[in-house]
Amino acid sequence: MDFNLSCPIPISEYPVITMAHGSGGILSHQLIDKMFMTAFNNDILKEGHDGAMFEMPAGRLAYTTDSFVVSPVFFPGGSIGDLAVNGTINDLVCCGAMPLYLSAAFILEEGLPMEDLWKIVFSMKEAANRAGVRIITGDTKVVDRGKGDKVFINTSGIGIIQEGIHISPYHCEPGDVIIVSGRMGDHGVAIMSARSGLEFETTIESDTAALNELAEHVFNCTRNIHMFRDPTRGGLATTLNEISKSANVGIVIEEDKIPVSEEVRGACEILGLDPLYVANEGKIIIILPASEGNRVLEVMHRHPLGRDASIIGNLTDDHPGIVRMTTTIGSSRIIDMLTGEQLPRIC
Amino acid sequence: MDFNLSCPIPISEYPVITMAHGSGGILSHQLIDKMFMTAFNNDILKEGHDGAMFEMPAGRLAYTTDSFVVSPVFFPGGSIGDLAVNGTINDLVCCGAMPLYLSAAFILEEGLPMEDLWKIVFSMKEAANRAGVRIITGDTKVVDRGKGDKVFINTSGIGIIQEGIHISPYHCEPGDVIIVSGRMGDHGVAIMSARSGLEFETTIESDTAALNELAEHVFNCTRNIHMFRDPTRGGLATTLNEISKSANVGIVIEEDKIPVSEEVRGACEILGLDPLYVANEGKIIIILPASEGNRVLEVMHRHPLGRDASIIGNLTDDHPGIVRMTTTIGSSRIIDMLTGEQLPRIC
Numbered sequence: 001m002d003f004n005l006s007c008p009i010p011i012s013e014y015p016v017i018t019m020a021h022g023s024g025g026i027l028s029h030q031l032i033d034k035m036f037m038t039a040f041n042n043d044i045l046k047e048g049h050d051g052a053m054f055e056m057p058a059g060r061l062a063y064t065t066d067s068f069v070v071s072p073v074f075f076p077g078g079s080i081g082d083l084a085v086n087g088t089i090n091d092l093v094c095c096g097a098m099p100l101y102l103s104a105a106f107i108l109e110e111g112l113p114m115e116d117l118w119k120i121v122f123s124m125k126e127a128a129n130r131a132g133v134r135i136i137t138g139d140t141k142v143v144d145r146g147k148g149d150k151v152f153i154n155t156s157g158i159g160i161i162q163e164g165i166h167i168s169p170y171h172c173e174p175g176d177v178i179i180v181s182g183r184m185g186d187h188g189v190a191i192m193s194a195r196s197g198l199e200f201e202t203t204i205e206s207d208t209a210a211l212n213e214l215a216e217h218v219f220n221c222t223r224n225i226h227m228f229r230d231p232t233r234g235g236l237a238t239t240l241n242e243i244s245k246s247a248n249v250g251i252v253i254e255e256d257k258i259p260v261s262e263e264v265r266g267a268c269e270i271l272g273l274d275p276l277y278v279a280n281e282g283k284i285i286i287i288l289p290a291s292e293g294n295r296v297l298e299v300m301h302r303h304p305l306g307r308d309a310s311i312i313g314n315l316t317d318d319h320p321g322i323v324r325m326t327t328t329i330g331s332s333r334i335i336d337m338l339t340g341e342q343l344p345r346i347c
Numbered sequence: 348m349d350f351n352l353s354c355p356i357p358i359s360e361y362p363v364i365t366m367a368h369g370s371g372g373i374l375s376h377q378l379i380d381k382m383f384m385t386a387f388n389n390d391i392l393k394e395g396h397d398g399a400m401f402e403m404p405a406g407r408l409a410y411t412t413d414s415f416v417v418s419p420v421f422f423p424g425g426s427i428g429d430l431a432v433n434g435t436i437n438d439l440v441c442c443g444a445m446p447l448y449l450s451a452a453f454i455l456e457e458g459l460p461m462e463d464l465w466k467i468v469f470s471m472k473e474a475a476n477r478a479g480v481r482i483i484t485g486d487t488k489v490v491d492r493g494k495g496d497k498v499f500i501n502t503s504g505i506g507i508i509q510e511g512i513h514i515s516p517y518h519c520e521p522g523d524v525i526i527v528s529g530r531m532g533d534h535g536v537a538i539m540s541a542r543s544g545l546e547f548e549t550t551i552e553s554d555t556a557a558l559n560e561l562a563e564h565v566f567n568c569t570r571n572i573h574m575f576r577d578p579t580r581g582g583l584a585t586t587l588n589e590i591s592k593s594a595n596v597g598i599v600i601e602e603d604k605i606p607v608s609e610e611v612r613g614a615c616e617i618l619g620l621d622p623l624y625v626a627n628e629g630k631i632i633i634i635l636p637a638s639e640g641n642r643v644l645e646v647m648h649r650h651p652l653g654r655d656a657s658i659i660g661n662l663t664d665d666h667p668g669i670v671r672m673t674t675t676i677g678s679s680r681i682i683d684m685l686t687g688e689q690l691p692r693i694c
Contacts, residue, residue, distance in 0.1 A: 022692075024580025024626075025685030029589075047515070048593060050441035050576065051411030053508060058405040064398030065450035065503055069488045094397035103412035103503050107454070139501075141416045143692060149494040154486075156412055156450050156503035161400060168394070229397065233371025242376075246395060279371075338372030345369075345490060 007118035008034045017112040022142025031140060035118060039125040040104070040135040052101070052136035060161035062095035064088060067154040071345045073120065075194040077186075077205030080153055081123035083281060083347055087232070088155040089131050089210040093284070094228045096167040096219075097159030099212050102128065104155050105139040109148035120151060131210035133157070164223040171226040172247035174317040177293040179286040181214065181300060182207070182308040184236050185264040188278030188343050192271050202263050209282030214305045218286065221299045227287035230280065232347055234338045237276040239285060240323045241337040244315075251323040253313030253335070277338050279346045287315065354465035355381045364459040369489025382465060383485055386472040387451070391483040399448070399483035404507075409442035411435060412503040418692045420467065420497050422541040424533075424552030427500055428470035430628060430694055434579070435502040436478050436557040440631070441575045443514040443566075444506030446559050449475065451502050452486040456495035467498060478557035480504070511570040518573040519594035521664040524640040526633040528561065528647060529554070529655040531583050532611040535625030535690050539618050549610050556629030561652045565633065568646045574634035577627065579694055581685045584623040586632060587670045588684040591662075598670040600660030600682070624685050626693045634662065 009030065020027040037045065044052045066087050073080040085102065092099040104124065108117065128135055186207040193204060211230070218225065227247075231239040236258070244251045260275045268275045282305060288296060293311055300306030323335040356377065367374040384392065391399045413434050420427040432449065439446040451471065455464065475482055482502075533554040540551060558577070565572065574594075578586040583605070591598045607622045615622045629652060635643060640658055647653030670682040 019691045020686075023685060023690070024585055028580075029684075049515075050438040051409045051444070051504075051506075053407060053409050053442050053444075056403060056405065056408050058403065060400060061403050062398045062400050063448065063450065063505060064484050065452045065501065066486045067452040067454050067488050067501060069454055069490050071494075091397040095400055097398070097400075101410065103410065105412045105414040105501050105503075107414050107416060107499055137411050139413045141414050141499075141692075143416050143496060143499075146493065147418075147496040149490060152454055152488075152490075152499070154412065154414060154452050154501035154503075156452075156501075157398075158410060158505070159398075168396075233369075233375075238371055337376075338370060339367075339374075343370070344366045345488075 005122060007115050008038045009114055011114050014114050016114060017108045017110060017117065017142055019110055019142050022140060028140065035121055036138055039121045042134045042136060044136040062092050062097035062159045062161050064091040065154065065156040066091060067152060068347055069152050069345050070191065070347050071149060072194055073150050075206055076190045076203050078208040079120050079123045080151060081120035082127045082208045084153040084155045085124050085127035086208050086210045086281060087347060088157040089133060089212055090230045092157050092159035093211050093215045094230055095161060096165035096228060097161045099133045099157055099159040102133055102135045102155050102157045103137045104135050104153065107148055107152040108140065108142045109150050110142055110145040112150050117151065127210065131212055162219055165219060165225065167225060167228050169227060169243055169247035172243065172249055172287050172315055174249055174315050175290055176226055176287050176315045177290045177311050178253065178313045179293065179297060179309055179311050180236065180259065181284045181306045183259040183261045184280060185260055185268065185275035185278035187281040188346050189264050189267045191346050192343060193267060200263060200267055204263050204267055207280055207282035209305055211282065211284050211305060214300065214303045217299050217303055218296055221296055222292050224292055225286060225288045229285045231283060231285055232279050232281060235277040235279055237335045238338045244323050245321045248320045250316040250319040251313060252316055253325050255325055255327045257310050257312040259308045259310050276335065279343060281347065352469060354462050355385045356461055358461050361461055363461060364455045364457060364464065364489055366457055366489050366491065369487060375487065378487060382468055386468045387482040389481045389483060407508040409439050409444035409506045409508050411438040412501065413438060414499060414501040415694055416499050416692050417538065417694050418496060419541055422553055423537045423550045425555040426467050426470045427498060428467035429474045429555045431500040431502045432471050432474035433555050433557045433628060434694060435504040436480060436559055437577045439504050439506035440558045440562045441577055442508060443512035443575060444508045446480045446504055446506040449480055449482045449502050449504045450484045451482050451500065454495055454499040455487065455489045456497050457489055457492040459497050464498065474557065478559055509566055512566060512572065514572060514575050516574060516590055516594035519590065519596055519634050519662055521596055521662050522637055523573055523634050523662045524637045524658050525600065525660045526640065526644060526656055526658050527606065528631045528653045530606040530608045531627060532607055532615065532622035532625035534628040535693055536611050536614045538693050539690060540614060547610060547614055551610050551614055554627055554629035556652055558629065558631050558652060561647065561650045564646050564650055565643055568643055569639050571639055572633060572635045576632045578630060578632055579626050579628060582624040582626055584682045585685045591670050592668045595667045597663040597666040598660060599663055600672050602672050602674045604657050604659040606655045606657050623682065626690060628694065
């Protein structure tokens, strides 16, 4: 994390969050004015109203919400702050939308170090700037020590759905190909290794990233996209199961086409995880007509976030609702939905 | 709370929320499909995408977010569910907007009784129906026992700002009058008495209510409104201080014009609270030209939520940024902003 601006609230005087920071009184105002306004600074937010107000052209909007409860709040490759911004941006991207505005709502635990909060807020500012979106409205609550866990962040987001783009499981058709934009499992393994204190030869970093620019390149290549999904909680396997069930099609994937780094593969073996069920936070699954597959793949390979993109399989008339995988040794097995709690509090 | 529909998830089989309900796997899907989809049922939500998608006409939008962490989650007059729906509706109303769509994001603590969650979700459905808004996108996370407190809810909301309405502290002018829509302090006192186990002769109920219909009546009477604010956290005193500071005007109010019920006045004495600093969840402050005051007051008196509306004071050139109150015995004192933590976790 690029962290080079010092906390705008004097830490010696206000070292930690107290209940009074959530009371609506003077300390609440200090937190809002000096920290959130400073970091997220923009004209709409500055109006300082009960809500943000802005002009919108007529059109189709996308609207989404996500709460982030990841533990630990700092991990290799990012923090709960990056995740909260990138995650909601990516949900808008999955609707075929250009993300415009985010809200940010914080639930802080009494005793949270002020400096930790600033690091998180700063990472949100950086993530929003990188992606070209603005945080225009927010909220802060404080809960007593032991009634929260450092910080939970909710972000919601609004975007404009691009002309000619109609993403829906109902557009998926047998014959469509499935692209994943990169290596699977980095985020979940980064969190699990941070949590377990395990150290690997190479530090595995979360892939947290905003995918709106990559999506923009894909949409400039073709609008003939049937499905866009980010394989977060539950990983690739769960997301493909959701798609196959809601589209009522079968899915066939090939194990040796699925990009997984050697490090993640090794770490998964040690941690007892299956990389297909591990969360990603900067990857996308695209389902589109086979005729468009290679063109889109080429475009993706030219973008840093799509460098390892791969066509991993296709949709089929056979076994609707079921995901099958051809393994590296040539056998075929059913990839089920996640049943238990493989990785709690991963995002 | 009107509660007459039984929980759509079999409680004998799934008595409490487990970590697996937040994993993105089968139990997460069951919770979403059987509980949230059933309660909030509407066409946009049913698309079941990463986000909601809908058409909007060109115009000025209002957008807001609020997290709710109230304790206890059930209290006389409502629950965290009503509060989460009504609170965000009211923030949109304060922007001069007609509320349309809400998001709902849940952070559940492991061990939360399934039936309690259902009661809360049901109260959200009822509150949304009453106000004519739709919950169109959502999220669920589960945190380990002892890392949350039963349930936290974030709602964000989108509304269309009505033609000809421009609410802003910068429009406030000396001479404007201040209306409050009803009795102050009910919500805060209801929570504090529930929390302290105190019982009064009459149960004091929270005033939680959506104010969009009342606002509609006011806007139909005049669009010449300078300020709309709901005196929630920090109460009337804190909200008036915020307005006087951002508008850079003085405020004078008269103690004997401020509606406070006898019950709340008595309870405040016992609890050591000042009703002016106690949160309201179904009240609005309106600042408008003196010439419009009585007309608007009449309209408000005809609506059940404005029955006790009262002109409590006016803006002045004197002492900009300061709120003064003429007390019942005729003296004048400064009403400061809340400094400490009068009432934590009130909403």
